[in-house]
Amino acid sequence: MTQADRAAGVLLGQACGDALGVPYEFGPALDDAFEPRMAGGGPFGFAPGEYSDDTAMAVCIAEVARSGADLTSADALDQIAQRFLDWAAGAKDVGTQTRAVFAETRHGTGPVGTRMREASQALAMAQPGRVGNGALMRTAIVALSRVRDRDATAAAARSVAMLTHADPLGLDSCVLWTEAVRVAVTTGELDLLGGLDLVPESRRERWRQWIDEATGVDPRRFDRNGYTVWALQAAWAAITWTPVPSDDPASHFAAALANAVRTGDDTDTVAAIAGGLLGARWGWSAVPLDWSRRVHGYGGHRARGLVALSLRTLNRGRIDGDGWPDAPHLDSHAYRSAPPTLVPHPHDAGVLLGTVTSPPHGCDAVISLCRIGADDVAPPGVEPIDHVEVRLVDTEDPAENPHLAHVLADVAAQVQRFRADGKTVFLHCVAAQNRTPSAAIAYSRLLGVPAEQAAAELLAVLPDARGRGLLWTTAAAVEPT
Ligand SMILES: [Mg+2]
Incomplete structure (x- = not known):
């Protein structure tokens, strides 16, 4: 039950962070007294409570993962790639690298997943080391697809990231964060260093330093966070800098998300990244009802739809006997x-x-x-x-x-x-x-x-x-x- 609660918190937690950060995107860092609200607006003019590209793309992944698909398979990657393109056709906030990859993918023939990966690899070769946070921001849901298997989870994280952000550091950041989400769901622990052995040995020491540098420090130190490494650092700093109150540990979820937003710059993305891991750690039960009731966005999802996607993904398509949370009517x-x-x-x-x-x-x-x-x-x-x-x-x-x-x-x-x-x-x-x-x-x-x-x-x-x-x-x- 507790594990299902934590899994149910992954996509919902990410969406809440995203919607909370939307009004302040590309703004300055905010001081402690400032309480972020799901007020909508921001540079792309979202409705109050509406989540942005970060969660929209995570929903595209989840709509495929919810069947139990192997996210490293060509078929699943084709489906995800096609959903990305369908979403982007009507979206106002497609990220720069993602947009470039999609433009290239739309030409050409052959399976769409292959075309997208090739476009992404070409872009990564053309600008080595310049990798945005656009894959990291959507990776948390991947952790639920093979939650008992850390190697399969890392492979899935890498495959899905590769569709748009093929630079080695982009892939590493997704592998590390996805593994942390998987561990939080299965054990209730917050541990980002635990996945270091899943990234190539040549980069492990660098990642250890980056994570150490961000652990327990004010996230506003990372107030430029479009780069995937800095976004990971900002999200991790917000989580580890925020105290966990002994009399109400679950309140850490909301407090740490507020700190993620106060980081400034790419606020919705930093908070979406943090929210996926915080939701995995504290669960659906820790998500404030006032946020749960407001959050909504691409795919027509509200809180229950996001919970349903997480649970379907966790259970590889199976649901409870009474049909919840998808059934229109419960009858017992x-x-x-x-x-x-x-x-x-x-x-x-x-x-x-x-x-x-x-x-x-x-x-x-x-x-x-x-x-x-x-x-x-x-x-x-x-x-x-x-x-x-x-x-x-x-x-x-x-x-x-x-x-x-x-x-x-x-x-x-x-x-x-x-x-x-x-x-x-x-x-x-x-x-x-x-x-x-x-x-x-x-x-x-x-x-x-x-x-x-x-x-x-x-x-x-x-x-x-x-x-x-x-x-x-x-x-x-x-x-x-
Ligand atoms: Mg966004």
Whole structure:
């Protein structure tokens, strides 16, 4: 479960970094007091929360990797190359080297993957050592394609990078970062030096020095970061310079991404690179709900689509029995037999508590604490409502809910943010017995209601709530703000 959570964080984490960095692209370094926001804009005029080329190209890779494809195979590389070209035809922010390679690829005959690689190799020969961050920025997802095999992962990273950035240092940077993502997903460790043996011996010492130079230092030292080595250094510095708070380790995800953006220059790319690794380390559960709800972009993906791509890639195309996260509707006995509950929150009538079978609630924001079908909240043709999905499992096993206190506090904060925006909120899980009442308690606590009173008044409106257990006691411990 924890490993799946971390894998689910890879593409979503990258997309959040990307969208957070977009407004500040090519700007100066920013000071600590500056809080980056997913405000959109930037030199290419993106919408708020929209991710840019970095994640769009990662999505192109993921759309191929999601089937379980071997990313070193000619067939997979043809598909990726074609998706790159299709994306670029309508994109406003194709990088310089990538654009040059694509222009060359469009001429000529033969398999598109081969043509693209040849164009990329010719460009690398023509300007040795001048290699941008355009392959590194999209490589994190590659780590999920063969997550148990470090050599196969390195080979895949090299093959996919080769399509546009064939310079040896471009390839090395992708191999090192992809291996770090793979290790973070499988072990929960952050280790960039661990992949040194995967790059050619002649360059290992140089890479060791570059990584050492960036470890634990202010990322703003790397405020010129278009070069792939400097981009890697900036992202690694942002991750390792940001402290991991002992009382809330998962908050490192958002804090380190903010520092990646404060680096300045190619902010969206540095934060996209950092976000892929931070998402792999801390997981989907660490991604702030406020970012998760806003992020979207090429391919029509929102958070759940990015999570689905990561999980499909991890599982080589297989998905869970209930069809989540791709299925339009989830249909199981538990879902069908849930009581059709709809009651106001005891301390805020603008928040309705319910189940998957609740009657129409009329709210303009929905927080789902359980798995839900893609069309169950906003079916096709219906105006999409503000919806956020929370990774929360109805269990007493602490290992299955990473960062539980962090997640429940963020749910409560998200209810408060929606309310501050003037929205009414439907807060639900499957049967409103454990997750919904626990999240409702967390919100009461945030409003300053004493724990005992919050519990008693909640049980009065939801008499079938379990009223005990891990989620309930963790929620009751949420601190008022
Ligand atoms: Mg970009």
